[in-house]
Amino acid sequence: MSAVTLSRSARTSRAAPRAVAAWLLICCAMIFAMAVIGAITRLTESGLSIMEWDPITGAIPPLSHAEWERLFGLYQETGEYRSLPGGMTLGGFQQIFWWEWIHRLWGRTIGLVYLLPFLWFLWRRKVPAGFAAPLWIGFGLGALQGFMGWFMVESGFSARTDVSQYRLVMHLGLALLIYSYLLWIALSLLRGVTPPAPRAPRRSLPIFLALLVLTLAAGGFVAGTDAGLTYNTFPLMDGRLVPSGYAALSPWWLNWFETIAAVQFDHRLLATLTLLGALALAWRSWARAGGTPLARGLALVAAAALLQYCLGVATLLAAVPVPLGALHQAGAILLLTATVDALHRRFARPRASAGTAPGMAGVAR
Ligand code: HEM
Structure with missing residues (x-):
């Protein structure tokens, strides 16, 4: 192998972990933003505004007045709505709806930003040896978080007027775990031996x-x-x-x-x-x-x-x-x-x- 080929392959082997690390840091930044959006969703009492759970078609917001009315009707059946002293207008419902919708859409986007580059890196053999399994685990934890989100929201559709604090802590804890896990892998790729x-x-x-x-x-x-x-x-x-x-x-x-x-x-x-x-x-x-x-x-x-x-x-x-x-x-x-x-x-x-x-x-x- 010539010296030119050697240095090129050395450069490539340094570049690949950095590219994977950069992608993971982007995912971490998105999870950071997601946690803040989640806090705003909760603080504005928006979290129970979407009663339906449809991972794919749920990404499309209501496009007609009739659809808004239908979704508002579903919300009016919740304990949270019934506990509001003065009720709520359709305009008020639309406001809380958007926070929850953005929270869910951002979650779907993180899923895609994680999965698509990951598959590409795997296909191009850019994932450094030993890192594929932890990155699959990261994907699994993300899928579990989707379920946890549903599990938490579901607790608010019972006799309660809000979600269970136990499930909220599980949802928040898993988000912070995924964040730390991906950050750790990214730092490992960037720093090599510490x-x-x-x-x-x-x-x-x-x-x-x-x-x-x-x-x-x-x-x-x-x-x-x-x-x-x-x-x-x-x-x-x-x-x-x-x-x-x-x-x-x-x-x-x-x-x-x-x-x-x-x-x-x-x-x-x-x-x-x-x-x-x-x-x-x-x-x-x-x-x-x-x-x-x-x-x-x-x-x-x-x-x-x-x-x-x-x-x-x-x-x-x-x-x-x-x-x-x-x-x-x-x-x-x-x-x-x-x-x-x-x-x-x-x-x-x-x-x-x-x-x-x-x-x-x-x-x-
Ligand atoms: C090392 C310091 C601290 C850490 C790591 C911390 C962490 C947290 C976290 C993770 C939450 C949940 C936020 C959410 O889910 O939106 C929270 C909520 C809260 N913390 Fe702290 N906290 C700290 C110090 C304090 C102190 C010193 C106070 C007041 C004396 C405080 C008052 C609150 C309050 C009032 C909330 C509820 C906020 C809400 O309802 O959104 N925290 N904290």
Whole structure:
């Protein structure tokens, strides 16, 4: 093989992982936007406006007045509509309809933006060895999320007037899992081998991740129970550090998911621990190995945690206006992004051998 051919093939083998990584980062950006659209859909109470579930023809919006009337009629059968004190006009229905429609259309678009380039990369043999299986898993998780969306919305069409907070947290959690998973694979493709930073936090970083995951889930329960509409003071709740109605339900653990005072208090407490954890990690890492990529990554985590904390307090004090609620959701994903980046810098390892699926633990050379 000539030197020219060699360098061309070396260039191609570098270009392919970058192209796949760029495509995955586009998918991540779309999922980020999807989570914010999802938050707006919920905050504008639009999520139950489309009663039908048709993955293909549902992409076409109503094109005639009669069709609008038919869909409005279906919505009027829901508990949510019946609970509205003054009812709703067709114009009001159309407004909430569009948010839910955009949310679903964006979901379909992500599916296509994922699947079509993926098949093309497979056909052109551009997917680096060991990455096809994790990318198929990513596709499967996306399909599961479509089902989860339906499963969540379906819970609002019963006697309830809103969706189940448990299903909302599952839907939000799966979205954040898919986002982190694809981001991890993209970083693996871009970075190749990440050398461990000297004397940097090892065990404390996974503990921080666990804390963050709990805070995110607790935030989902605040959103799912509308707990942000009461106790709009900080740091005290109704003049007390721990609100009086914390343990209203029995068994005691049910309060964590269903008692508004407890749901909100837990989110505040976990968020405070997350912020303190982020600051401690960044400070310790900087003191020991300042200026390394990991120390810089952890400084970003701390900055994102501080921003997110302030956004949370502002959202609460203003009793969750739509723009602040959407920003708080975006801030959560920014913090998650910085955390995945820091974890990748600390823990990503080269694959033992080509052909081994990297999953969340290895990288392509
Ligand atoms: C590390 C810090 C924090 C993280 C990671 C975080 C994360 C989240 C997440 C993921 C949600 C669900 C958003 C949605 O589904 O739309 C949420 C909701 C919420 N959080 Fe936080 N949060 C943090 C700090 C705080 C703080 C300090 C407060 C107030 C003291 C707060 C108040 C709220 C409120 C009121 C909601 C409900 C918003 C809504 O109904 O849309 N958060 N949080």
